[in-house]
Amino acid sequence: MSLSISYAKKSYFASMKERYTKGLPKKNKEEKIPNPFLKPEIAHHYEIAYGKNFGDSVRLDSALFYSNVKNSIAQVSIGDKKLQNKNHDDARYAGLELSLSYMTDSLDIGANYTYMSAKYKNKPDKIYDIPKHKGFLWTDVKILPSLSLYLSWELSSYRYSSLGLNGYVKTAGFGVGNAKFIYTPIKSLVLEAGVMNVFDKNYAYDDGYYEEGCVFFSNVTYKF
Template sequence: MLQTYVGFEFSANYALNEMFNFGTNYTYINAKYKNSDEKIYNLPKHKGFIYADIYFTPNLSLYISQELSPSRYSSVSGRYVNDAKISGFGVTNLKLSYKTAKKIELSAGISNVFDKNYEYQDGYLEEGRTFFANVNYKF
């Protein structure tokens, strides 16, 4: 079946000063089948993202982000059922970064800080709280 997608995306970034940057993104999409009233599955109508980058010093920063996604229609056990919905969710992430004088960045953080159970598609759960550490070198 032929599908049509109509929507828009809005994004804004703002540097309050040298120590604080913040940004947001919002997406709206209305998807429909051209010749049917059947629902589109696994695609939310709205989606949002917001972040803040806080610099304690020129080399030390904290990045905080929040992803927001509403409920959506999804498949149940591989079959599409008109009234099957998975819950909306919000996921918070944190990352602390330190840039050395020699083009090396050390970072550590937590993804899914509040250990929220969520899924983009029915039956496919995303990771719980995850701790990570990275070392990046810029050539």
């Protein structure tokens, strides 16, 4: 059994892109205004984590976390068809993580789940690009001593995506499956071949920017 409590303070300084990028004004399009005076985000992170083994094969891990982000940076409207990155408000992030795995000599199975609540402290605006629920399932089946099949499934609930001056849109949740064979003829050589997005799912993390469909791939890794 393991139990840990942690705290971290981190600072994020706005990038050159966030400070100085200016979009060219176009008809019926918003104009992006630079803001070189962005303050850094200051984040305080708190976490309590617990883990326990059940026998030789089963492992459970869990964590509760909370983050307080001061001077959170967001793109907001500042006038007629004008957008600017500003220190919008303090933000609060809270959630939990759960992970369960089962491992033997010939079979590994695992699953993890994350719940996230993200809100501004004083404003009703949405925080973009963060799903409330995320999950990941995987299994690694050893077919032969040097050959295994790895399957995974990524799950995500809806998230909010910015539409600039037009507000925001709620993007659809999705589930994406992947599969690959892993062949290790010798200890230093690994050959992989598989498929990403097996069922050719049409999905996007950001509205209008869709991810790749079904993709076949192969990798060769040699360790000296």
